[in-house]
Each structure stands twice: as C-alpha cells, then as structure tokens.
Amino acid sequence: MKPSKTNKISPPKDHLAERIKAFLLHIGLERGYSERTLLAYGQDxxxxxxxxxEQQGKKSVRISQVDRLAIRHFLTFLIRKRMSKATIRxxxxxxxxxxxxxxxxxxxxSNPAAGIDIPKMDQKLPSLLAEEDLTLLFDEPPEPTYRxxxxxxxxxxxYGTGIRLAELIGMDVNSIRWGEDVIYVMGKGRKGRILPLGEKTKTALRQYLSVRKEELHTMSRNSQALFLSRHGDRIPRRTVQQIxxxxxxxxxxxxxxSPHLLRHSFAxxxxxxxxxxxxxxxxxxHQDLSTTQIYTHVSVERLHAIYQQAHPRAE
Structure with a gap:
C-alpha cells in the first residue's frame, strides 16, 4: 500500500504571514489597488x-506580537540602516x-500604528514629493462621495498639470475642453494658456463632475465654477490649501x-x-526661461547622463 501524500499545512490564521496574504488580497480585489502598489506593500x-x-528568534510571528512597540522598533531599525525618508514613509x-x-x-x-510619529532624520523640509509617495497616494481609490x-x-x-492655486480656483466647468483633452486656464497678468490632460486626471475630473450636478441641485444653486464651496460658490483658496x-x-x-509643492513636483x-x-x-x-531653471532642480545624476550622451568630448 502506497503511503498517502501529506498536504502542506498552512500557518494558522493568527499568524502574521497569513494575515498579510489576506490583506493583500483584500486591497487588490476589493479596493482596486494597482499591481505596483500591491508589490510595494507586500515587500514592506x-x-x-x-x-x-529575527528579533524574536522564531520561525513564525503571531498577530498578538504586532504592537506599538514592535512598530516603533522596526521604524528605528530602518533609520539606522540609513534608508531614505521616502522609503521609511x-x-x-x-x-x-x-x-x-x-x-x-x-x-x-485597536490600531497600534495610529498616531505613530516617524522618527526624523533631520529637520530639512523636502522641496518636492517623491514619485513613489505620490504613486501610493493616487493608487488608493477615493470614496464614492462628492467631497x-x-x-x-x-x-x-x-500634479497632473502643474497648475497654480489661483488658476485652479478660477476654473469653470467649460474650462475643460473634452474634445481636445485640454484645459484652458487664466494665468498671471490675465494671460491664458492651454494645458494637456492625462488619462488619470481626465478620469478624476469625470468622476467628480458625475456627482457635482447633483450636489448643486441639493444646494439649490447654479454655479459655473468647477470646484465648489459647501455653499455652492467658487471654492475658497484656504479650503483648497486645507484639502x-x-x-x-x-x-x-x-x-x-501646499499646492506649490505639487506644482514643483510636477515640473x-x-x-x-x-x-x-x-x-x-x-x-x-513662466515668462522667462531663467524662472523655470531656478524653480525646477534637475537631479545631478540626470545632468551627468545628459552630458555624457550629448557632448562630443564627454568620453
């Protein structure tokens, strides 16, 4: 009689590894996270x-061991490894x-990670947002509510157009030219310009406009402003800054x-x-090229790469 094959036993549900798998399945199927975000979260x-x-010297970790102290120790461990602030975040x-x-x-x-301050490596404020941070931010689908x-x-x-705060506030619904996939904005000095719209930005605008009309009806208002205050007027500057x-x-x-941080990151x-x-x-x-040169700091690595490719005496 042949010996029966033994099936591999999965770790119990109270093991961290199994809960991580369930979480990734949840945000992939039910929350619609992208493959890139799933991979990043899985690795993290x-x-x-x-x-x-490794800290506990065991072959498995139970959920009961995931507490506030363990999370703090992990983040401190990452800092001591000299990982970038973007990666730690x-x-x-x-x-x-x-x-x-x-x-x-x-x-x-309760959530042991709630309110935990990420240990600061220095006090220097970032001049732009990391691409991976923005990917995580935009990959999380918004709730299907008006706000x-x-x-x-x-x-x-x-982030998709580099628009100024005042330009965004001044936009009307008809500022969007769907047939050309562009928006028309009024810039400094009352000078208008046309900006292209990417697919992600168009999708976000369509989703918003699909609920805007009903919101206006609820307010019993009729406004041409693209973005509205809670009273149905043009959205205030401070409200956008808070958002x-x-x-x-x-x-x-x-x-x-601030919105300027997104504009800077765009450029x-x-x-x-x-x-x-x-x-x-x-x-x-911008009116002058010199303004753009000061405003946008291209990485040193990219400048070296351009020089190596373009200059005849670089080699």
Whole structure:
C-alpha cells in the first residue's frame, strides 16, 4: 500500500504571514489597488515580518506580537540602516493601512500604528514629493462621495498639470475642453494658456463632475465654477490649501504642505523623465526661461547622463 501524500499545512490564521496574504488580497480585489502598489506593500510588510521573526528568534510571528512597540522598533531599525525618508514613509504607510484592516476584520481591537510619529532624520523640509509617495497616494481609490471625488480631482489637477492655486480656483466647468483633452486656464497678468490632460486626471475630473450636478441641485444653486464651496460658490483658496495639506500628510511628514509643492513636483518629475526645459516653461506659464531653471532642480545624476550622451568630448 502506497503511503498517502501529506498536504502542506498552512500557518494558522493568527499568524502574521497569513494575515498579510489576506490583506493583500483584500486591497487588490476589493479596493482596486494597482499591481505596483500591491508589490510595494507586500515587500514592506514582508520586511516587517522578517524583522520581528529575527528579533524574536522564531520561525513564525503571531498577530498578538504586532504592537506599538514592535512598530516603533522596526521604524528605528530602518533609520539606522540609513534608508531614505521616502522609503521609511512608505513602510509606515503600509503598516498603518495593514493595521487598519486588522481592526476592520476584528483581529485587533485597536490600531497600534495610529498616531505613530516617524522618527526624523533631520529637520530639512523636502522641496518636492517623491514619485513613489505620490504613486501610493493616487493608487488608493477615493470614496464614492462628492467631497472625496472633488478632493481627488483637485489633487490630480495640481500634479497632473502643474497648475497654480489661483488658476485652479478660477476654473469653470467649460474650462475643460473634452474634445481636445485640454484645459484652458487664466494665468498671471490675465494671460491664458492651454494645458494637456492625462488619462488619470481626465478620469478624476469625470468622476467628480458625475456627482457635482447633483450636489448643486441639493444646494439649490447654479454655479459655473468647477470646484465648489459647501455653499455652492467658487471654492475658497484656504479650503483648497486645507484639502492639499490634509491629503499630503498621508505620505509626507513635512510641516509645510501646499499646492506649490505639487506644482514643483510636477515640473521636477517632468524634467527628470526627459521633458524639454522650454516645454516645461510653457506648461508652468513662466515668462522667462531663467524662472523655470531656478524653480525646477534637475537631479545631478540626470545632468551627468545628459552630458555624457550629448557632448562630443564627454568620453
């Protein structure tokens, strides 16, 4: 009689490894996170799992061992490894999201990652946002509510077009030219310019506009302003600043967060990916090229790469 094959036994449900798998399945299928974000979160949480396993000298980690002290020790460990602040922020964001999920499925009674301050490596404020931070921010689908969809459309416009705060506030519904996939904005000195719309920005605008009309009807108002206040008027400057600040706090620990940070990041990321300086100048609405050169700091690595490729005596 042949011996029966023994099936591999999965770790119990109270093991961290199994809960990580369930969490990734949840945000992939039910929350619609992208493959890139799933991969990033998976790597981040696996590193946390391996850290706890090594610290405790065991082959597995139980959920009961995931507490506030363990998370603090892990973040401190990352800092001592001299990881970038952007990477540490991403690890912290993954842990916060994971712990929120554990509370929602009643595995934990409270979120041990809530309110944890990421240990600061220095006091220098970032001049732009990391691309990976923005990817995490935009990959999380907004709630299907008027305010959430409005706020997402505002964020997508700032980063997707490099628009100024005053220009965004001044936009009307008919500022969007759907047939050409562009928006028309009135810049400084009452000079208008046309900005192209990417697919992500168009999607965010369409989703917002789909609920805007009903919101106006509820307010019994008739406004042409693209973005509205709670009273149906043109959205105030301070409200937009608060929306940006509140949203960026999810991925950035800087004390000063503003729409200008998104505009700066738009320009810098465009240049870092090969955009022509003069084209970026036009998109930003600058009169002089020198303004764009000061405003956008291209990485030293990219400048070296351009020099090596373009100069006949670089070799």
């Amino acid at each position: 949480l696996q590193e946390f799992h391996d850290f706890l396993m 991403r690890r912290a964001a993954a842990l916060r999201s994971f712990c929120r999920y554990l509370v929602s499925v009643e595995v934990l009674s 959430a969809l409005r706020d997402r459309a505002i964020l997508e416009l700032f 940006v600040e509140r949203t960026l706090q999810k991925v950035c620990q800087a004390s000063s967060l 810098t990321h465009m240049l870092d990916h090969g955009a022509d300086l003069r084209a970026v100048k036009e998109l930003l609405g």
